[in-house]
Each structure stands twice: as structure tokens, then as C-alpha cells.
Amino acid sequence: MAFRVLTVFAAALSLVSCRGGEETPPPAPTPKVEIAPILDREDAVDTHSYAKPLEARVYHVALDLDVDFQSQRVKGTATLAIDAKPDATEIVLDDRGLEIEKVTDAKGAPLDFAIGEVDESLGAPLTVKIGKARKIVVHYTSAENASALQFLTPQQTAGKKHPFLFSQGQAIENRSWIPTQDSPGIRQSWEARIRVPNPLVAVMSAPKAGDKIPDGDSHTIYRFKMDKSVPPYLIALAVGNLEFRPLGLRTGVWAEPETLPKAAAELADTEKMVTAAEDLFGPYLWDRYDMLVLPPSFPFGGMENPTLTFLTPTFIAGDKSLVSLIAHELAHSWSGNLATNATWSDFWLNEGMTVWAEQRIIEKVYGKEQYDQKVQLSLDDMKSEIDGLEKPGDSALALDLKGRHPDDGFTGVPYDKGAAFLRTLEAAVGRDKFDAFMKGWFERHAFAPVTSGMFIEEVKDKLFANDEEAFEALGIEEWVYKPGIPDNLEPGNTEAFAEVDAAIAAFNEGGAPDAAAWKGWSTDERLRFLGRIEEEQTTERMAALDKALGLTGTGNNEVLFLWLKKVVANRYDPAVPRLEQFLTSQGRRKFVRPLIEALAEDKAWGREIAERVYPKARPLYHPMTTRDLDLLGLLPDAG
Ligand code: BES
Numbered sequence: 001m002a003f004r005v006l007t008v009f010a011a012a013l014s015l016v017s018c019r020g021g022e023e024t025p026p027p028a029p030t031p032k033v034e035i036a037p038i039l040d041r042e043d044a045v046d047t048h049s050y051a052k053p054l055e056a057r058v059y060h061v062a063l064d065l066d067v068d069f070q071s072q073r074v075k076g077t078a079t080l081a082i083d084a085k086p087d088a089t090e091i092v093l094d095d096r097g098l099e100i101e102k103v104t105d106a107k108g109a110p111l112d113f114a115i116g117e118v119d120e121s122l123g124a125p126l127t128v129k130i131g132k133a134r135k136i137v138v139h140y141t142s143a144e145n146a147s148a149l150q151f152l153t154p155q156q157t158a159g160k161k162h163p164f165l166f167s168q169g170q171a172i173e174n175r176s177w178i179p180t181q182d183s184p185g186i187r188q189s190w191e192a193r194i195r196v197p198n199p200l201v202a203v204m205s206a207p208k209a210g211d212k213i214p215d216g217d218s219h220t221i222y223r224f225k226m227d228k229s230v231p232p233y234l235i236a237l238a239v240g241n242l243e244f245r246p247l248g249l250r251t252g253v254w255a256e257p258e259t260l261p262k263a264a265a266e267l268a269d270t271e272k273m274v275t276a277a278e279d280l281f282g283p284y285l286w287d288r289y290d291m292l293v294l295p296p297s298f299p300f301g302g303m304e305n306p307t308l309t310f311l312t313p314t315f316i317a318g319d320k321s322l323v324s325l326i327a328h329e330l331a332h333s334w335s336g337n338l339a340t341n342a343t344w345s346d347f348w349l350n351e352g353m354t355v356w357a358e359q360r361i362i363e364k365v366y367g368k369e370q371y372d373q374k375v376q377l378s379l380d381d382m383k384s385e386i387d388g389l390e391k392p393g394d395s396a397l398a399l400d401l402k403g404r405h406p407d408d409g410f411t412g413v414p415y416d417k418g419a420a421f422l423r424t425l426e427a428a429v430g431r432d433k434f435d436a437f438m439k440g441w442f443e444r445h446a447f448a449p450v451t452s453g454m455f456i457e458e459v460k461d462k463l464f465a466n467d468e469e470a471f472e473a474l475g476i477e478e479w480v481y482k483p484g485i486p487d488n489l490e491p492g493n494t495e496a497f498a499e500v501d502a503a504i505a506a507f508n509e510g511g512a513p514d515a516a517a518w519k520g521w522s523t524d525e526r527l528r529f530l531g532r533i534e535e536e537q538t539t540e541r542m543a544a545l546d547k548a549l550g551l552t553g554t555g556n557n558e559v560l561f562l563w564l565k566k567v568v569a570n571r572y573d574p575a576v577p578r579l580e581q582f583l584t585s586q587g588r589r590k591f592v593r594p595l596i597e598a599l600a601e602d603k604a605w606g607r608e609i610a611e612r613v614y615p616k617a618r619p620l621y622h623p624m625t626t627r628d629l630d631l632l633g634l635l636p637d638a639g
């Protein structure tokens, strides 16, 4: 990338001349604008963005937005700082449904722009004729039903009194509310002024920049500034009746006041996790680690928005048994947020590395037994996911997503096969060596994009420098580029669930469920049991399970989910009211999608339930969840 190399080159020269000129005092420092690098290699070409970053790229975004709950839009300006080749006269941004009023240069002179042909998943290119301008101002309103934004009615919140808004950028959703280059390989620093109606509070994935400013007596302006360059999918906003409670020196939690005490209790180990993660992966470079517990519509378990992880309330079990979710989102502060997949094909570099890192944090904070069990659960998930794939090719780590939505690659493969691959590498070279390598990886690629090819090259150079044979023997290319599971998979401690596995065998042979044993089990042990007993059960056996283990009444949502899958698979009527209640009270995609899909497929029993429940539940669900569920034809007017 010639123009970027030039900038770096000029900076290096001035450094040299400062040092060389012993007699002359160094020139006054100019304000440092760090422009993150763009990779110029074949496996870094992002087919999910229209941007041409090697011609012209955005490096800073300044948002000035008004949040309007009536129209369910955000409206205002995005000022973009651009780095471009000297002869570049246009820049291509990503857009999905934005209403653009005008684009100007920094002085307000209008610039021509055009929106190209619309693709259903990618949206459209927004091309601006910048001429010599290197700063532009886009005056716009977010898309109608912007896929990144969910506006909730008061009824859909915990407090039921105030509306709520949150955004979800990953993977390619932010282009529906921010006109920029929406590619994970094009990092941008950013700042924002957000105007919201009183008494609502705005929070974002960045440090606060100054105090809030009253705007008349009906509105307040909140300001944020992210000095570090981040991939634009990590720009996130939430607005609601929010309060904050500190947890430790650099950790804390935001939530509606109704949720805050429970949330804070559940998150009590967070500071310990940050310390453990720093031991493993190097210093935490984002300053604070806060979390935001959202209303139950939030479509994911968690989202690693920098400085402010977004969380589903469904992880709150009352006994901290589901907090590996926090270890996961925290780990993304290194894997994903420092070193970021340059394209969604290499999603495993974000998620597989994060599952590996999450397991290591769990081991450090809670011990080896829990680690061993998490590894076994992840291996089971990997196997069942691969067996259930529609396209067997999707079990490769590096995915071919050209012409497909990045969501198509969002399976358990990048997560669990990715983690299994890294654990296999770790076992092959030994922990000390592997841990040092991973620390180095995060350090070398901090605030920069990475690809599968780069990972393989570095493993070869740094871990197997003098041993080509050992490198070849590991079959790394097969792990990354080929479907299926290579034979050298490191099995982990297969005795990790010995006691539970004995109970599973006894139950599968017709024995009664063991209520006393269940009582003594951890959540992971219960998940192992429910995940591994035979799928098909008679109504009598289902009733016996439910009675002995109290499944329909459980308050642990992961346990409940596995039970409800069994309920649907075995058409167990007594638990249907609970199933309905679960589907209409939270919108976590991982829970609702498989259940509704399974119901819809069962024409003789479940379809009717799905047709009754889905229209009722749908207003609660995020656009990213309804996108595929709508295709099942469960809505009255969809036929
Ligand atoms: N970054 C993901 C969530 C995500 C992935 C959002 C792809 C949109 C597109 C997040 O870190 C994640 O993996 N969440 C998991 C939890 C985790 C413990 C496996 C989830 O939401 O279930």
C-alpha cells in the first residue's frame, strides 16, 4: 500500500533526523495520528465489504447523532477522516438502507455521491467523489428497521417503564446505522456525541469523553472517544434506564436498576479473570473492562464490544455457573479485538482462539477439573456440529464465504474446532512454548488484522524454526483448510466426566434417573448428562427425568435449553407451557433458533406450537434472529 508506506516512511525519517541532529533541538511534536495498517495479501481481501481500502480508506469516524425513539432512528452526521492515494478522487463506503441527505467536505461544500446496486446480504456501495478532500461529512438517518439496531418498548425491558435501544455490529450490521467502511480489516479510531431523551443514559464501547451535557430540559448529550483503532463492527451503542456499579478497580457493570444487584453478584469474579488473562496473554490494553447486561432480547450470549462487553441476562443463574461467558468475552480483548480476523472467512482466528483462551482463563481462576470438563463439552459440541452441517465443506476452519452471508459461517466449527486445533498445537510443542507464542502473536498483531495464512507462517517460523519435519507431521494445513477432524486431535482428559458418564450409561440401559447424584453435580456435569443421554425417550421416561431432576422448573437457562430440546424431540406435552414461556421471554438466538426450527419441522406436533408462539415472540427478537426464522413461514401473512 504505497501511500501508507509513504506516511510510515516519512515518520521514520523524521525520527532518524531527530536522533542525528545532536545540536539542534527536536522539532515540536505534531499530534500523533496512528493509522492502522491494511493488509495487502490475497487472503485478506474482504468479499463482504465494498470498500477499496488500498485506494482510499477511513481511519477515524466522528459521530454526532440524535436517538429518536418515536421514529426508531438515529439521525445526524458522521465525519470521516480519510487516508488515500494522492491521485484518489473517490472513496467507497458500505451502506445498507441509510437515508443520506447530503455529503460535504469539511467546509460544507457538497460532494457528489452515488449508491450502487443493492445486494440482499451486503447492502450497497456508497461512493463519494472526494476530489482532494480528505475529510467528509455524511448527513444521514439510519435505515428503516436497521439490522444493527433494536428499539425495545418499555414492556420489553426489565423495568417496563422506559424504552431501550442497543446496537449489534458483528458481522456486517453496522452499515445500517454508520456510513463507513464496514470491514474488520479496516480499523478506525472513533468518537461520538449521542443525544438522548431524559432520563435515559447512553453508553458505548469506548471511554467517556467528558461529562454529559444537558440539552434543554428534555435531552442530554453523552460523549465518547476511542483513541485506539478498532474494526468498525466493534462500535456499539446502548441507551436505556441504566445504572452503574463498580466491581473492582477497573471492572464494573451497567444494567437496568431492576437487574443490577443480581448482575453484580453474578459477576463478582470478573476482576480475577482480568488478572488471570493478563498473566496468560499480556497486558490488558483497553483500560477498563465494564459489562452491560441488556434486556432479554439481546440475540447473543455476549458481544465483546471494547471496554464494554454486552451480555444477555440469561447467563444469570444465581450461582455463577455460567460465567465462562465472561471469560470468553474478556478473552476477545486479545483475540479478536487486538488481533482481528481480516475477513469473516477467518472467523476462527477470532472465535477459536477465544474459546481456547476462555478455557485457559477458567483453568487459572477455577482449576483444572473445570478446564478438563469444558474441553470435553467443547469437543462434544464440535462433533455434533460437524455431523449436523448442511455443507460438509463448512467444517474447514478457513471458510469459503464468497457470495454468502458471514452468518453462514457462524457455526460451532470456528469455535470448537478452532479451540481443539490450538490445544492440539499446545500439546505438541508444550504449554510454555505455546503460551509464549500466543502472547507474542497478540503483541505482534495488536490493533491489526490477521489471516489464517499469517498464523500458519508464524507457527512454522517461530514454533518449528528448525524442524520442518515436525511441522509437516502436525498437518496444520489440513486442520485449517480441509473439512473434518484430523487424526492427531488432542483428546484432552477423557476421564473428566467419569462419574457422570457412568450415570449416563446406567440411564441409557434403562435405570432410573439418579436424583441424588444430579443434586451434587455442577452445571457442566448436568450439561454433559443431558447432552449425552439417548435422544429418544418415552413419555414415561421423560416424566421420570423431569420429576427426579426438576428440569422444567430449572432456573439455569443452559440446562433448560438442553431439556427443552429433548421436550421437542420427544413431543413431551407437559413441558410445552414452559417451552412457550422460554421462547416468549428471551431472544438469545442460540436458544430460540434451534427450538423453533425443530418445532417447525415437526409437522404433526410442533408446527402448530411454532405457529402459535412465533408471532407472539417475534417482537422480542432481534432482526438478526428473525432474519432466518422468518423464512420458516410461521407468520399468518407469510402463508
Ligand atoms: N462475537 C461473538 C458473538 C457474535 C458472533 C455476534 C458472530 C455476531 C456474529 C461472541 O463473542 C460469542 O461468541 N458469543 C457466544 C458466547 C460464547 C461463550 C461462545 C454466544 O453469544 O453464544
Ligand code: ZN
Pocket: 328, 332, 350, 351, 354
Ligand atoms: Zn466470541
